[in-house]
Amino acid sequence: MAVVETRKLTKTFRKGEVGAVRDVDLASHEGEFLVLLGPSGSGKTTLLRMIAGLETPTAGEILIGGAVVNDQTPRERRIAMVFQSYALYPHLSVFGNIVFPLKSQGVKKDERQKKADWAAGLLGIGHLMDRKPRELSGGERQRVALARAIVREPSLFLLDEPLSNLDAKLRASAREELEQFQKRIGTTTIYVTHDQVEAMAMGDRIVVMDKGRVRQIGTPAEVYDEPADTFVATFLGSPPMNLVTGADGITGFRPEHFLPARAVVSSESVAQRLTLSHEEYLGAERILYGTLADGLFAGAKVVSRIASTHASLFKKDATYDFAVERRHLKLFDAATGIRKT
Amino acid sequence: MSARSRERWLGPAMLLPAVLYIVALVGVPLVLAALYSVGDVKVGSVGYRFVGLDNFRSVLESPAFRRALRNSFIFTIASQVLSLVGGNILALALKDAFPGRRFVRYLILLPWVAPVSIGSMGWKWILDSLYSIINWVLVWLHLVKPLDVPMWLGEPLLAMISVILVHVWHTLPFTTVILLAGWTSIPKDIPEAAQVDGAGYFRRLFEIQIPMMLPIINVAVLFGIIFTFTDMTVIYILTRGGPYDTTQVLPSLAFFTGILGSDLAEGAAISMFLLPLLVVVAWLMLRTARRAEVT
Numbered sequence: 073m074a075v076v077e078t079r080k081l082t083k084t085f086r087k088g089e090v091g092a093v094r095d096v097d098l099a100s101h102e103g104e105f106l107v108l109l110g111p112s113g114s115g116k117t118t119l120l121r122m123i124a125g126l127e128t129p130t131a132g133e134i135l136i137g138g139a140v141v142n143d144q145t146p147r148e149r150r151i152a153m154v155f156q157s158y159a160l161y162p163h164l165s166v167f168g169n170i171v172f173p174l175k176s177q178g179v180k181k182d183e184r185q186k187k188a189d190w191a192a193g194l195l196g197i198g199h200l201m202d203r204k205p206r207e208l209s210g211g212e213r214q215r216v217a218l219a220r221a222i223v224r225e226p227s228l229f230l231l232d233e234p235l236s237n238l239d240a241k242l243r244a245s246a247r248e249e250l251e252q253f254q255k256r257i258g259t260t261t262i263y264v265t266h267d268q269v270e271a272m273a274m275g276d277r278i279v280v281m282d283k284g285r286v287r288q289i290g291t292p293a294e295v296y297d298e299p300a301d302t303f304v305a306t307f308l309g310s311p312p313m314n315l316v317t318g319a320d321g322i323t324g325f326r327p328e329h330f331l332p333a334r335a336v337v338s339s340e341s342v343a344q345r346l347t348l349s350h351e352e353y354l355g356a357e358r359i360l361y362g363t364l365a366d367g368l369f370a371g372a373k374v375v376s377r378i379a380s381t382h383a384s385l386f387k388k389d390a391t392y393d394f395a396v397e398r399r400h401l402k403l404f405d406a407a408t409g410i411r412k413t
Numbered sequence: 414m415s416a417r418s419r420e421r422w423l424g425p426a427m428l429l430p431a432v433l434y435i436v437a438l439v440g441v442p443l444v445l446a447a448l449y450s451v452g453d454v455k456v457g458s459v460g461y462r463f464v465g466l467d468n469f470r471s472v473l474e475s476p477a478f479r480r481a482l483r484n485s486f487i488f489t490i491a492s493q494v495l496s497l498v499g500g501n502i503l504a505l506a507l508k509d510a511f512p513g514r515r516f517v518r519y520l521i522l523l524p525w526v527a528p529v530s531i532g533s534m535g536w537k538w539i540l541d542s543l544y545s546i547i548n549w550v551l552v553w554l555h556l557v558k559p560l561d562v563p564m565w566l567g568e569p570l571l572a573m574i575s576v577i578l579v580h581v582w583h584t585l586p587f588t589t590v591i592l593l594a595g596w597t598s599i600p601k602d603i604p605e606a607a608q609v610d611g612a613g614y615f616r617r618l619f620e621i622q623i624p625m626m627l628p629i630i631n632v633a634v635l636f637g638i639i640f641t642f643t644d645m646t647v648i649y650i651l652t653r654g655g656p657y658d659t660t661q662v663l664p665s666l667a668f669f670t671g672i673l674g675s676d677l678a679e680g681a682a683i684s685m686f687l688l689p690l691l692v693v694v695a696w697l698m699l700r701t702a703r704r705a706e707v708t
Contacts, residue, residue, distance in 0.1 A: 124609055126608065146605075147608065147609075147611045147613065152609065152610075155602045156602075157600065162603075162625060163625055172620075173611055176611035176613070177611050
């Protein structure tokens, strides 16, 4: 039985408001880390808030543990949510924040103490119990928010971009910690982010959303290697997939598969000539920007991403032999952008 | 004159008008009142004789004063409680968008911007013994007998209730606006988080939202106390302290004794009794302001 399921879930707003959700069918697996990924305004946060009970769906159903919860208040759904801002109660101490959900549930005082100690211990914030939120660093606040979420052992965790308020360095370590933490407690988690790196690194499965619709659901490898349409193909990957329009549709190939011909050993490959316009050196890799010189797709702008260990030197405005293995070519319908092969 | 010395003079010079203004309009009368309260000054008298605490002694012995002192506290506390509760309810109702909200907000602000004297005149008619529209409605609903209507301003208890309610009518918009600002300053996430955490409406209200608004509520209450404790407009217009001094408060008693009764010294002594409370409130206000700055 799915922990969370949505059936044709729809939310429309008045004109001018963003974040609408259209006909979303979704089912999470027990204990899985499900990531909702999409650009801002794609409806991912609205979807999460409908599951939490903070927004009322316009149409469709939400099921938690097999029961329809559309008419239940957030309180009745017994889920936990971590907000982007953490939403800690500023007038309460860390301890007061963590026990608040327990107090709301009517848990006895000594039991509250025990559970708060357990949650704080799990996140390593036991020494901060008497502090107020404003006296904590960003990383500590995030841990308090997590402790407050797990303290009553919910069946479902909702996380709304919980790492976006941390600086880049802290974000990487917090990401790994959060992932480990979820594996350890094994609670089904729905995680909203616009950051594809977070999504790829943490998600068991990724739900790619755009303009309120689900474009693809799959493991990180599936959505990256076998994108369902041109949106997914270009939203994931940095730089995004090269798309070139030809007679029989749009052909896509990842920059890391578009390599100097010498480096492509497979006999099943397609050769292209690339005129280089400029090069970015990024330490571990180089990004080459250019246009295809001849053939079916002449004039198309493409990008190649090669490891810095690759010895060749490239000159601006010169033309080189490049190639893609045939198996790395993806074909999309020119009109709808939907994947053909 | 060098730039540096010009700068040294410019600051104080720009401050001077404000200082003069405060000294002339607040400082001088305050010192005068203090001097009068220990002298024997009457309206029109030319000399000044120091009489020590005689005035205070005679004031404290007067039943009218003790009644006014008690009334001042009743008037202030009752109207503050009512306007705080009422203001909070109104602020809650006005917080979320609904069609016509701007218009309703404007209506609620009206009593505050209307001059208190004009508003109170209206109330004087509404509460009049012969022409009271309230009584007319009560009779029409057969709730009271036509010849036995309540005398809103003529019976001690009703008169007190009337002046308190009219004062609340006048201060409520101010409290509402301050509390509305408080409500809107709470990030939307926080009550939502409390909702997901399983807190019901009243737990969210009393454990999360009101505690978060406490600094703002403090400001509203402290301002309200000062406005109310020193104010006599509503009482002056509605009851003139009557019937039989039962709605007299310290400012009105001081005015009736000192100005209309021409006993300046005793009037000054009465008004000096306002000082201790106002000093305490002013100190609390400064403390709240400082705390708000720190956090």
